Amino acid sequence: MAGPLTGKTIIEVGHMLAGPYCGMLLSDLGARVIKVESPEGDIGRNIGPHHVGGHNTYFASLNRGKESVTLDLGSQEGKAGLSRLVGMADGLLTNLRPSAIKKLGLTYDSLKEIKPRLACLALTGYGLDGPYADSPAYDYVIQAMTGVMLLTGDPDGPPVKSGYSAVDNSAGIMGALGLVAKMLEGKGGQVDVSMYDTMMSQMNYLGSSYLNSGELPKRIKDGGHPFIVPAQLFRTKEGYVVLFITHDKFWRVFAESLGEPEWLSDPRFSTMSGRSANRDIVVAQISARLLEKTAEEWVEQFAPLGLVVASLCSLPDALEGPLSASRNMVIEIPVDGDTLRLIGSAIKIAGEAPDFRAPPALGEHNAQLLE
Numbered sequence: 001m002a003g004p005l006t007g008k009t010i011i012e013v014g015h016m017l018a019g020p021y022c023g024m025l026l027s028d029l030g031a032r033v034i035k036v037e038s039p040e041g042d043i044g045r046n047i048g049p050h051h052v053g054g055h056n057t058y059f060a061s062l063n064r065g066k067e068s069v070t071l072d073l074g075s076q077e078g079k080a081g082l083s084r085l086v087g088m089a090d091g092l093l094t095n096l097r098p099s100a101i102k103k104l105g106l107t108y109d110s111l112k113e114i115k116p117r118l119a120c121l122a123l124t125g126y127g128l129d130g131p132y133a134d135s136p137a138y139d140y141v142i143q144a145m146t147g148v149m150l151l152t153g154d155p156d157g158p159p160v161k162s163g164y165s166a167v168d169n170s171a172g173i174m175g176a177l178g179l180v181a182k183m184l185e186g187k188g189g190q191v192d193v194s195m196y197d198t199m200m201s202q203m204n205y206l207g208s209s210y211l212n213s214g215e216l217p218k219r220i221k222d223g224g225h226p227f228i229v230p231a232q233l234f235r236t237k238e239g240y241v242v243l244f245i246t247h248d249k250f251w252r253v254f255a256e257s258l259g260e261p262e263w264l265s266d267p268r269f270s271t272m273s274g275r276s277a278n279r280d281i282v283v284a285q286i287s288a289r290l291l292e293k294t295a296e297e298w299v300e301q302f303a304p305l306g307l308v309v310a311s312l313c314s315l316p317d318a319l320e321g322p323l324s325a326s327r328n329m330v331i332e333i334p335v336d337g338d339t340l341r342l343i344g345s346a347i348k349i350a351g352e353a354p355d356f357r358a359p360p361a362l363g364e365h366n367a368q369l370l371e
Helices: 018-028 057-063 076-087 098-103 139-145 166-185 195-201 204-213 248-258 272-277 279-290 295-305 315-320 322-326
Strands: 009-013 032-037 067-070 091-094 119-124 189-194 231-235 240-244 309-311 330-335 338-343
Touching: 009 018, 009 076, 018 032, 018 057, 018 091, 018 119, 018 166, 032 076, 057 338, 091 166, 098 119, 119 166, 139 166, 139 195, 166 189, 166 195, 189 195, 231 279, 240 295, 248 272, 248 295, 272 279, 295 309, 315 322
Parallel strands: 009 032, 009 091, 032 067, 091 119, 119 189
Antiparallel strands: 231 240, 240 309, 330 338
16 A cells, blocks of 8 residues: 555544544555444444445545454453554544543553553544533534634624534544654654644634734625635626635736726725725725626636636536546545445645555454454
């Protein structure tokens, strides 16, 4: 299996999204990921109605390329099986609740006698310890608790959840980074990554603005950027475009393309600070002009000039489009006479190609790894 993590073995005790996504990222980079499941299996095996070649597509999207063993970690036999796996591992990741992680002995303190150099990742809602540790944590709840929902949506409408599992996916990425860093150190130890901390860390410039000036972030119409104008969604004659114009040199190109020379001399328009201070006026005038053509016509006009512009794509359009094809972002895996189509890896490494393999059947590798 090609990849920079070839030769590394990771034990994954996870379910649904954040933990399995973390494990799959490591698998795509060449690690051998052994997924430990209860006899009933990961909950993700039963989410959604779609199956290809006997594989649940929700589960497949998060667990390709792994091996699966079933263990009752509450039993002596299960503990013995886990010890055997840990003895051959470089890292262990889990996204169970902290109380379950500790009870089942999935911490570094519990496993260091078996493997002192083992790197352990606890991927939890609010941290492995602390007063909130065992509070229920789901993507929806974390988006609500970190201010993400209050910053999303139209200011005249209700708060809106992100359209995909932003928290779970972000936490999986952060967990993979933390675990690989600890493995690289080579000393063994505990890594503690929480969904809450992950999303708070992504409030970076908004949090810094509030902490240092007291300025409250707020929702802006059409998804506008809090500091940059224009950087938002605009309605056109047909469809919508997204514009993101930062530097004044790009503003000059934009104004000249629209035939608006006064936008280059009027101080309300000509500088970044002027546009930010006069958002409503600037946006209103741009909006009126962009209603003259369709979204695709504006993209054809602005994109060759180097301006950041795009029309809105549906997920099918993005998946089947030329950009995804050029980046190998849709992969195909043969499964039982059928073809399982999945989204590929975001990390490309020169001279190496991920070994994309089918997700494992429940307990498929018991005989190989446990007996």
